[in-house]
Amino acid sequence: MSKTTRRVVAGRAAIILAAGKSTRMQSEKSKVLHAVGGLTMLAWVANLARSAGVEKIICVVGEANEDVLRSAENLGLEIAVQEPQLGTGHAVQCAQAYLGDFNGDVAVLYADTPLIRAETLSRVFCALEQDCHVAVMGFKTDTPAAYGRLIEQDGKLVKIVEAKEASPAELSVKLCNSGVMAASAADMFSAVARVKNSNAKGEYYLTDVVEILRKDGKIAKAVHADEAEILGVNSRRDLAQAEQAFQAHMRSKFMDNGVTLRDPDSIYFSWDTEIEPEVEIGANVVFGPGCFVACGAVIHPFCHLEGATIGKNTQIGPFARLRPGSHMCENSKAGNFVEIKKSVIGKGSKINHLSYIGDAEIGEGVNVGAGTITCNYDGYAKHKTIIGDGAFIGTNSSLVAPLTIGAGAYLGSGGVITENVPDDALALGRAKQANKEGWAKRYRDAQDRRSKKRKLAGGKT
Ligand code: UD1
Ligand code: CA
Numbered sequence: 001m002s003k004t005t006r007r008v009v010a011g012r013a014a015i016i017l018a019a020g021k022s023t024r025m026q027s028e029k030s031k032v033l034h035a036v037g038g039l040t041m042l043a044w045v046a047n048l049a050r051s052a053g054v055e056k057i058i059c060v061v062g063e064a065n066e067d068v069l070r071s072a073e074n075l076g077l078e079i080a081v082q083e084p085q086l087g088t089g090h091a092v093q094c095a096q097a098y099l100g101d102f103n104g105d106v107a108v109l110y111a112d113t114p115l116i117r118a119e120t121l122s123r124v125f126c127a128l129e130q131d132c133h134v135a136v137m138g139f140k141t142d143t144p145a146a147y148g149r150l151i152e153q154d155g156k157l158v159k160i161v162e163a164k165e166a167s168p169a170e171l172s173v174k175l176c177n178s179g180v181m182a183a184s185a186a187d188m189f190s191a192v193a194r195v196k197n198s199n200a201k202g203e204y205y206l207t208d209v210v211e212i213l214r215k216d217g218k219i220a221k222a223v224h225a226d227e228a229e230i231l232g233v234n235s236r237r238d239l240a241q242a243e244q245a246f247q248a249h250m251r252s253k254f255m256d257n258g259v260t261l262r263d264p265d266s267i268y269f270s271w272d273t274e275i276e277p278e279v280e281i282g283a284n285v286v287f288g289p290g291c292f293v294a295c296g297a298v299i300h301p302f303c304h305l306e307g308a309t310i311g312k313n314t315q316i317g318p319f320a321r322l323r324p325g326s327h328m329c330e331n332s333k334a335g336n337f338v339e340i341k342k343s344v345i346g347k348g349s350k351i352n353h354l355s356y357i358g359d360a361e362i363g364e365g366v367n368v369g370a371g372t373i374t375c376n377y378d379g380y381a382k383h384k385t386i387i388g389d390g391a392f393i394g395t396n397s398s399l400v401a402p403l404t405i406g407a408g409a410y411l412g413s414g415g416v417i418t419e420n421v422p423d424d425a426l427a428l429g430r431a432k433q434a435n436k437e438g439w440a441k442r443y444r445d446a447q448d449r450r451s452k453k454r455k456l457a458g459g460k461t
Contacts, residue, residue, distance in 0.1 A: 010102070010103050010104040011055055011056070011102070011104035011105075012052070012053050012054045012055065012056075012104055012105050012106075012107070012125055013054060013055070013056040013057070013058070013099055013102055013104060013105070013106045013107075013185065014049035014054045014056070014057045014058070014106065014107045014108075014109055015057075015058050015059075015060060015080075015091075015092055015095040015106060015107070015108050015109070016042070016045050016046065016049070016057060016058070016059045016060065016072075016077070016109050016110075016111050017060050017088060017091045017092070017108065017109070017110050017111060017179075018030075018032045018042060018059055018060060018061055018065070018068050018072070018111035018112075019060045019061055019062040019065070019082040019085050019091055019094075020062070020085060020112075021062070021064075021085075022112075022234075024234045024235045025234070025235060025236060025239075026236070029067060030065045030067050030068045031112055031233065031234070032045075032068060032111040032112055033067055033068060033071055034233070034239055036114050036115070036233075036239070036242045036243050036246050036271075037243065037246045037247070037250070037269065037270050037271040038270035038271055038272075038288060038289040039270070039271040039272075039289070040071060041111055041112055041113075041114040041233060042059070042068065042071055042072065042075065042111050043071075043075055044114035044115070044271070045109050045110070045111050045113070045114060045116075046059075046075045046076075046077060048109065048116055048117075048118055048121055049107070049109060049121070051118035052107075052118050052121040052122045052125060053122070053125070054107070056078070056099070056102065057076075057077045057078065058077065058078045058079070058080050058095040058098045058099065059072040059075075059077040059078065059079055059080070059111070060080050060081075060082050060091045060092075060094055060095055061079055061080070061081055061082070062081070062082060062083060062085055063081055063083045068111075078098050080094045080095040080097070080098050081094070082094040086197065086203060086204050087197065087201070087203030087204035087205055087206070088108075088179075088203070088204070088205060088206035088207070089192050089195040089203075089204035089205050089206040089207075089208060089209065090195075090203070090204040091206070092108055092188065092189075092192050092206055093189070093192050093193065093204075096189050096192075099185055099189075102185050103184070103185055103186060104184070104185060105125060105128050105129070105182055105183070105184055105185070106182065106183065106184070106185045106188050107121065107124060107125065107180060107181070107182035108179070108180065108181045108182070108188075108206060109121075109179070109180055110179040110180075110232065112232050112233045112234065113178065113179060113180075113230060113231070113232045113233070114233065114242060114246075115228065115229050115230075115231055115242060115245060115246060115249075116137070116178070116180065116225065116229045116230070117229055120137065120223070120225045120226075120229060121137075121180065123223050124136075124137050124180060124182050124223045125182060127221055127223050128182050128183065128184070131219070131221065132156075132157075132218075132219040132220055132221035133183060133184070133187055133213060133218035133219050133220065134157075134181065134182070134183040134187060134188075134191075134209065134210055134213050134218060134219075134220040134221075135181070135182050135183070135220070135221050135222075135223050136150060136157060136160065136177060136178075136180070136181045136182075136210065136220065136221070136222050136223070137178040137179075137180035137181070137222075137223050137224075137225050137230075138150045138175050138176060138177060138178060138222040138223065138224055138225070139175070139176055139178055139224065139225045139226065139227045139229070139230045140174050140175055140176070140224070140227065141174060141176055141227050142174065144163075144171075144173070144174055144176050145163070146163045146164075147163065147176035147177055148160045148161060148162045148163065148176065148177035148207050149161050149163070149166055149170050149171065149173040149175065149176060149177070150173070150175040150176065150177055150222050151170060151173060152175065152222060155221075156219060156220060156221060157210055157214075157220035157221055157222050158210075158211070158214065158220075159210050159211040159214070160177050160207035160208075160210050160211075161207075162199065162200070162201075162205060162207060164199070164200035164201065165199055165200055175222065176230075177207060178225060178229075178230045179232070181206065181207075181209065181210075183209070183213065187213055187216075187218065188209065191208075191209040191212040191213050191216075192204075192206065192209055194212050195208045195209065195212065196208070228245050231245060246271075247268060247269065250269040250273065251264040251265075251267065251269075254269075254275055257275075257277055258277030258278060259275050259276075259277060259278075259279050259280075259281065260279070260280040260281065261281050262280070262281065262282045262283050262301075263282075263283035263284070266283045266284045266285075267281055267283070267284070267285050267286075267287075268285075268286045268287060269287045270287050270288055270289040270290070270291065271289065272289055272290060272291075273287045273291050274291070274292045274293070275292075275293045276293065276294050276295040277295055278295040278296055279293050279294075279295060279296070279297050279298070279299070280297075280298045280299070281299045282298075282299060282300045282301035282302075282303075282317070282318065283301045283302075284301050284302045285299050285301065285302070285303045285304075285305070285317075286303075286304045286305070287305050287306070288304070288305065288306030288307065289306065289307065290306065290307035290308070290324065291305050291306065291307070291308050291309075291310070292308075292309050292310065293310040294310060294311050294312040294314075294330075295312055295313075296312050296313035296314075297310050297311070297312065297313065297314045297315075297316065298314075298315050298316070299316045299317055300315070300316065300317035300318035300320075301317065301318045301319075302317060302318050302319045303316055303317040303318065303319065303320045303321070303322070304320075304321045304322070305320075305321075305322045305326075306322070306323055306324055307323065307324025307325055307326070308322035308323070308324070308326040308327070308328070308340075309326070309327045309328065310322075310328050311327075311328050311329045311330040311331075311332065311347075312330045312331070313330060313331050314328045314329075314330070314331065314332050314333065314334075315333040315334075315335070316328065316333075316334050317334070317335070317336065318336055319336045319337050320334045320335065320336065320337075320338045320339075320340075321338070321339045321340070322334065322339075322340050323339065323340065323341040323342070324341065324342065325341060325342030325343065326340040326341060326342070326343060326345075327343070327344045327345065328340075328345050329344065329345060329346050329347045329348075329349070329364075330347045330348070331347055331348045332345045332346065332347065332348060332349045332350065333349075333350040333351065333352060334351050335350075335351065335352035335353050336352075336353055336354070337353065337354045337355075338351050338352075338353065338354065338355045338356075338357070339355070339356045339357070339358075340356075340357045340358070341357070341358040341359070342358060342359050343357050343358060343359065343360040343361065343362065343374075344360075344361050344362065345357070345362050345366075346362050346363045346364040346365070346366060346389065347364040347365070348364055348365045349362050349363070349364060349365060349366040349367070349368070350366075350367055350368065351368040351372070352368075352370065353370040353371070354370050354371050355368055355370070355371065355372045355373065356372075356373045356374060357372070357374050357385075358374050358376040358377075358382070359374065359376040359382050359383065359384050359385065359401065360374050360376075360384065360385040360386070360387065360399075360401075361384065361385070361386045361387070362387045363387055363388050363389035363390070363391070363407065364389045364390070365389055365390045366387050366388075366389070366390065366391050366392075366393065367391075367392050367393065368387075368393045369392075369393050369394050369395035369396070369397065369413065370395045370396070371395050371396040371397075372393050372395070372396070372397045372398075372399065373397070373398050373399065374399045374401055375398055375399060375400045375401060376401045382401075383401035383402040383403075384401055384402055384403075385399050385401045385402070385403045385404075385405075386403070386404045386405065387404075387405045388404075388405060388406045388407030388408065388409065388423060389407045389408070390407055390408045391405050391406070391407060391408060391409045391410070391411070392409070392410045392411065393405070393411050394410075394411045394412050394413035394414070394415065395413045395414070396413055396414045397411050397413070397414070397415050397416075397417060397429075398415070398416045398417065398429075399417050400416065400417060400418045403417060403418070403419075403420060404420045404421070405417070405420070405421045405427075406420075406421055406422045406423030406424065406425065407423045407424070408423055408424040409421045409422065409423060409424060409425050409426075409427060410424075410425070410426045410427070411426075411427050411429075412426065412427065412428040412429070412430065413430075414429075414430045415427060415428060415429030415430050416429045416430070417429045
């Protein structure tokens with residue numbers, strides 16, 4: 001029997017298994033809430049399912065994992081509680097009630113395997129639609145260790161054997177089980193209900209589903225994936241390895257797209273970093289979540305950016321920190337030791353040195369002098385600073401918000417500006433300078449006389 005005709009499928013669902021204990025992480029926080037590239041592993045897997053066209057996602061959670069429960073809810077997943085945890089097969093059974101009369105295809109995913117690509121999961125669903133009843137994502141490795149082994153015959157999958165149950169011949173097989181398995185909901189739940197726990201671990205293994213369905217006369221197939229995608233995270237070491245694998249992937253992706261990375265291994269990206277071609281990035285730059293960089297921008301070394309939108313042909317850094325809500329418009333500049341938060345910096349405006357700009361709206365062509373600080377917080381609330389086009393902010397200005405500086409206004413250096421400034425006005429917010437002729441010389445002379453006197457008297461200076 002072969003499935004040569006494409007079935008009409010009533011949608012795709014996914015069951016994410018996240019009920020396991022995560023003792024090896026040595027963490028108060030559940031394992032699947034640790035982040036890779038700034039996104040929790042659970043969110044990675046939920047995103048994976050969604051980008052493979054899955055509409056309905058059930059997350060299987062243990063009673064003790066309250067943090068996972070909350071995160072799953074925030075991610076818009078449905079939650080099935082598995083208590084106690086009797087194995088991966090049992091976990092899938094716990095999700096059945098939440099799929100009601102769903103009669104499409106269902107994939108089982110593990111929440112601790114964050115790097116699988118949507119394209120690979122799509123191939124699993126496609127295999128199911130076109131040429132088998134149960135598809136298992138497998139990968140070849142020279143170190144199969146404790147992974148389940150995929151036993152194939154004539155291009156078809158015969159069964160999955162857990163390492164603990166495998167014969168020496170089976171153990172020598174290098175094709176391993178990633179954990180991802182898909183079948184129609186009908187086949188999946190009919191088989192999982194027949195799984196027994198008479199094995200080395202006394203657990204209900206999901207992997208037994210393959211042999212059960214094959215004995216029903218159904219066809220099982222392995223869909224091959226890259227070993228790097230399958231990396232499962234069980235410890236902090238694995239987490240670091242997953243992070244490195246993710247970063248390596250992002251670095252090559254950006255370079256392939258025409259982004260210059262001066263020292264790729266020292267540049268870190270987040271899961272959602274977007275960078276257009278013809279951008280240059282110096283060494284030691286870190287992108288937190290939510291960054292977009294438009295073409296022609298240059299990010300000099302040692303910058304930290306998060307939630308920042310960097311416009312065309314801008315110059316950032318070195319040593320700039322752009323916090324969430326920073327929006328640098330075309331041709332603007334944020335130089336060394338400049339921190340910006342929740343502010344729009346208009347076209348061609350420049351903040352070249354040593355400034356803090358928070359909760360501000362800066363117009364076009366504004367020059368912000370060195371040492372300018374927006375005093376945006378009074379200990380209770382944050383207030384806004386608005387600066388009109390073409391204004392000149394003298395060095396070492398303290399802009400006490402709420403404050404509006406008119407277009408074309410000129411602020412003298414060292415001002416503490418507490419009142420709004422009209423368009424084109426000069427604002428001076430500093431004490432008037434007083435020069436006392438000859439004072440310094442008189443002072444020095446007096447000091448010299450005093451110390452001479454002390455020396456004559458034998459005293460210490
Ligand atoms: C499983 C597979 C193995 C595969 C390996 C890939 C089985 C029996 N074995 O082994 O073939 O090579 O993954 O990494 O499936 N979980 C629950 N409830 C439970 C038990 C587990 O939700 O009762 C969850 C865990 O949180 C985890 C996933 O299922 O996300 C896998 O469980 P784990 O115990 O790590 O399986 P492995 O022994 O690694
Ligand atoms: Ca595991």
